[in-house]
Amino acid sequence: MSxxxxxxxxxxxxxxxxxxxxxxxxxxxxxxxxxxxxxxxVPELARYVADWKSHPDDLGVAAEVDGTPVGAAWLRxxxxxxxxxxxxxxxxxxxxxIAVLPDHRGRxxxxxxxxxxxDTARTRFAALSLSVSLANPAKRLYERLGxxxxxxxxxxxxxxxxxx
Numbered sequence: 001m002s003x004x005x006x007x008x009x010x011x012x013x014x015x016x017x018x019x020x021x022x023x024x025x026x027x028x029x030x031x032x033x034x035x036x037x038x039x040x041x042v043p044e045l046a047r048y049v050a051d052w053k054s055h056p057d058d059l060g061v062a063a064e065v066d067g068t069p070v071g072a073a074w075l076r077x078x079x080x081x082x083x084x085x086x087x088x089x090x091x092x093x094x095x096x097x098i099a100v101l102p103d104h105r106g107r108x109x110x111x112x113x114x115x116x117x118x119d120t121a122r123t124r125f126a127a128l129s130l131s132v133s134l135a136n137p138a139k140r141l142y143e144r145l146g147x148x149x150x151x152x153x154x155x156x157x158x159x160x161x162x163x164x
Contacts, residue, residue: 010058015049018048019049022049023040027132061120063112074096075096077095085131096129098110118162121164132158
């Protein structure tokens with residue numbers, strides 16, 4: 001039987017946690033080797049975490065089991081100038097990132113994280129967006145919670161949007 005989990009808001013002190021979660025948010029297809037951990041320092045990925053809570057719209061939630069973080073879902077607006085994320089729709093729509101550590105997947109933690117973040121975000125934003133690989137099983141979670149495809153950039157990923 002799996003241990004129950006608790007949710008809590010992310011704070012500025014959670015930036016190290018978010019670097020770890022960002023690494024686990026990178027989809028690795030079955031049979032492929034995972035990338036080196038420093039992949040999160042590539043500017044296109046680092047912008048999702050760097051200087052967490054320095055942006056007024058940074059918002060997120062962490063999941064813990066027995067006081068240890070096992071997942072997080074967060075959002076950030078990345079629409080100014082060239083600093084756009086993979087799931088960019090417009091400057092007003094923040095982009096979502098979510099990850100659950102591999103040993104804790106399949107227990108409802110991702111659903112709980114995403115549901116909690118959606119509930120909090122609806123008081124501040126009109127919609128959220130994200131980018132997901134078509135091969136990523138998490139795409140089904142996003143669809144179940146109301147995200148719809150709005151663009152299919154090259155490379156096997158889609159941009160999804162969820163009105164709030």
